[in-house]
Amino acid sequence: MKCAIITEKADVARRISFFLSEGKAKSKRSKGHNYIEFEKDGNTYVVVPLSGHIVEINFPPSMKDWKSVDLRKLVESETVIEVKNRSAYSTLKDIAADADQIIIATDYDREGELIGMEALNIVLEERQRRHLGMPDIKRAKFSALTRQEVTEAFSNLIDVNKAMADSAEAREVIDLLWGAVLTRFFSNATGRWGRDFLSIGRVQTPTLALIVKREREILSFVPEKFWRVFVSFDKGGTFRAEHVEGNIKDHRRVEEILSKVRGKDGRVRSFERWEEPIRRPAPFNTNEFLREASRIGISPANAMRIAESLYNRGYISYPRTDNTVYNRSLPLRKIVESLAETQFSREANMVLSLDSVRPSRGRTEATDHPPIYPASAAKKGELTGDYAKIYELVVRRFLATLYTDGTREVREATIEVSGEEFRARGVRVTEPGWLSIYTYHRQAEAFLPDLHSGEEVKAIDWYEEEDETKPPPRYDMSSLLRKMEELNLGTKSTRHDIIEKLQKRGFIEGNPVRPTPLGMSLIDSILTVESKISEPEMTAELEVDMDRIAENKVDKESVVNQSRKMLSSVLEDFREKEDIINGKIKEAENSGETVGLCPVHSREVIAIKKRDHYEIRCTVEGCPINYRLYARGSIKKTDERCSACSKPLIKVIRKGQSPELRCIDPACAFNVERSRMGKCPSDGGDLVVRQSRNGKRFLSCSNYPKCTVSYPLPQMGTVEPTGQVCQYCGAPILLSIRGRRRWRFCPKMDCQFNRRRGDEEPAS
DNA sequence: GCAAGGTC
Incomplete structure (x- = not known):
């Protein structure tokens, strides 16, 4: 008998094969096919890894033209399935299709069920073509890649769940319909075709709306002045106490207090001190990892790309996870021991010196993957740049979750100064614990000496500080990710993508994030109609519908049809507002x-x-x-x-x-003069700095296109002419200035000139 | 050239 096992990704295929075959499985790679094979109990097993979805839904070709297709027809359009992953597709057809038993072993969630169903449909189609009958179809349900979970799953196989796959399919169709119809409507209405299109979607638009709403709050915020009153004291060091009324809005009250207390010493009314723990952080899930990465200056999208790469090279565990509790089976101590052989030996040995390794736990004990941890020890120098930074972040976080809580001592005093009450607070870290491993967070400390009730303390200054109320802060990557997670916008695998999309489309910029005029007027335009597309509720309601489909309470078709009806009426409303929308976008375009x-x-x-x-x-x-x-x-x-x-x-x-x-005139002699770097070695024309559309700089001959001499220039720093001519190739020698470093180079990259050493000039 | 969701 032949059995085909289909998994969602490569490492699941490897783990399953390893457990089921007792390590005897062999990877096969031939003719673009990629799978694992082994024999067990006289049966042949093939394990075929996919990489997520292998097909994609789309509109039929007749619906693809943006300008000519009536959007009212697009709302009602059927969708077709297109194969996206050719190699997985052909492996399924050629290797898996003739098996007697098919076991779907994709992730046990809605999308996983759909991915499994997609693969199954491909297999069944191929069998029909070959006139093979129905195979035995089963589902393996496991939530962790441990030997126990996997062997149990394969000895207790269940059935595939059509309803669950249907629920994910409904989401696909609804997302495509709403996204495409509204994206095309807004792009058509404003004449923004081609790559300037205005995109709208169930997740991206509510996310943009959050950012725009916050910006509006900031713009309309009217700051209000207030004052705080302080007295500074001296006892073994200076400390200050604030008047108990805190933020005082009436300056006459400030003057009243100050005139009463000025020149007077204080008497301690109460003094308390206690110790409290500084809790260890929880293990990393995707969101928290991306948030912390952005604190060290790496954008969520970049952090995710780097994490992917580190995962594929075996340095860290799977980076897409909601889990914040380490599985029992993780060999925590062994991992720490391997880290003790690296540049993190000090930190690792701190953990090893504890009596036992007991990890912290987060709130979510999900069943998908373990939290992110270092899967293997990287030697110093093996990773560089941002890769090294991300790896270090994961290592430090991991070790911090295994080390001890810190401790801080808090002191609080109330001090009376001529009938007015002041409060002082002191904080001191007495035991850094995990803080000395996870060095990204600084603890705020404040000095307050030991005091006792009734004691007199010498005052040295009496003063006010002026301040004003502040608008809510802009979102930064960290708080934006948190807000998205809280509102259930996107998933652990897509949030960073959504943010990057909003940036690339020119709707938001910067960190902290500001909406561009275009982003603001897009949201304003969308809000001219009641539609829910800019609200997180759209996702919340979709979730409810998906659950009902999965529970067989309603079928996919009726949910999709209901959604089409709503979309149709929303589209009509937008059509009525077309001129207003166009006006708003044009205004933004001209600002x-x-x-x-x-x-x-x-x-x-x-x-x-x-x-x-x-x-x-x-x-x-x-x-x-x-x-x-x-x-x-x-x-x-x-x-x-x-x-x-x-x-x-x-x-x-x-x-x-x-x-x-x-x-501002690119052709002006002012610019040309400044960009002239010397003579062309080929025809004696001027070599000038030119910038291509994608921002890359070149040094090209001014006689282009007659002369095609062109050298790429370094993308960082500035370049100046030196007047010197290269002794080897005749090109002008240039001076590159980058920060405080400056060096001479020949623009012909492979020129002998650039192979000399010691051409660095001293910093100016 | 549209969405969002998987994963590489």
Whole structure:
């Protein structure tokens, strides 16, 4: 008998094969097929790994054109299935399809059930083609990749769950319908076709709405002044106590207090001290990992890419997990022992010196994967840059969850100064515990000496501090991820993607995150209609429907049809508001910062940030002052005019480079003069710095296209001419300036000149 | 050229 086992990803296939075959399984790789094979009890087993979904739903070709398809028809359109993962598809057909038994061993959740069903359908289709009958179809249900879980799952096989797969399929269809219909509507209504399209989706739009809502709160916030009153004392060091009334809004009250207490010493009314634990952090789940990574300056999307790569190279465990409790079977002590052989030996040995290794626990004991931990020890130097930083973060977090709580001593005193009461608080870390391993968080400390009730303390200063109420803070990557998780927007595997999408589409920027004018007016436009698409409730309600489908209380079709009806009426509402929406988006498209005055009309010249360039133009319609500047980074107004043409000068600011002064006219002699680096070795023309559309810089001959000499330039730092000519190839030698380092180089990369050593100039 | 969800 032949049995085919289908898993969601490669390492599950490896683990299952290992347990079931007692280590005798063999990986097979041939003709684009990738699977594992072994024999057991006279039966042949093939284990086929997928990589997530192998098919994708889409519209039929007749519905693909954005401009000509009536959106009312798109709402009612059928969907088709397209194969996305060719190699998994052919492995299923060629290797798995003729098995007598098919065991679906994908992750035990809704998406996993659907992924399994997709694979099963491919197998059944192929069997029909080959006139093979129905195989025995089973489902393995396991929630951890331990020997016990896996062997139990395979000796207690259950049936596949059509209803559960249906619930995930309903989500797919609803997401595509709403996303495509509204994305196309907004893009068509505003004439933003091609890559400038305006996207809308069940997760991305509510996320953008959160950010826009916060920005509106900040914009409309009216700060209110308040004052705090302090007295400083001296006893073995200075400390201060704050008046018990805290934030005082009436300054007359402040004057009253100060006039009463000024010059007077204090008497201690009460003093307390106690110790409290500083709790160890919980093990890392995906969200918490991404939040902490962004605190050390690595964006969620990048942190995820790096984690993926570290996982594939065996350095860390699977990075997509909700779990914050280590499984019993994890050999925690062994992992720590292996880390003791690395640059983290000090920290690892601290853990090993404890009587027993007892890990902290988080709130979620999910069953998917263990929390993120270091799977193997990386030697120093094996990883570099952000990879090393991420690995170190995972290692330190892991060790911190196994070490002891810290302890801090807290002291509190109330001190009376001529009838007015003041409070002082002191905090001191007495036992750092895990804090000396996980060094990313600094504990705020404050000095307060030992005091006793009735004691007199010498006052040395009496003063007020002015402050004002603050608007709520902008989201940063960390708080945004937390908010998304709280509202159930996206999943552990997609949240970072959603954020990156909003950035790439030009809806949000920066960290802390601000919406762009485009992002703000997109949300404003969406809010002209009651639709739920910008609210987390859309997801919440979808979840309820999915549960009902999975419980067989309602079928997929009726949920999808209901959703189509709603979408149809929402679309009608939007169609009525088309002009208003177009107006709002156009307004955002034309909002830009003033960079100076137009020499033709003496009117404002504005710079409008587009997806990949700045549009710099006069506010008078039809004025020839209208340029495109392809620059990464940002531009800044200067109040200076160009000496050559009297148009405004701007500063281009790029990360890692000194600001570059430019005339807004790219062809102006001012810019050309500055970009001239020397003579072309081929035809004697000028070599000038040019920037391509994607922001990369080149040194090219001004006689292009007659002369095609062009050298790529370093992307970081600035470049200056030296007047020197390369003795080997005749190209001009350039000076590269990056931070405090500067060195001479020949732009011809493989030139002999660049192989010399010691060409570094001293820092200026 | 649209969504969100898996995973590489």
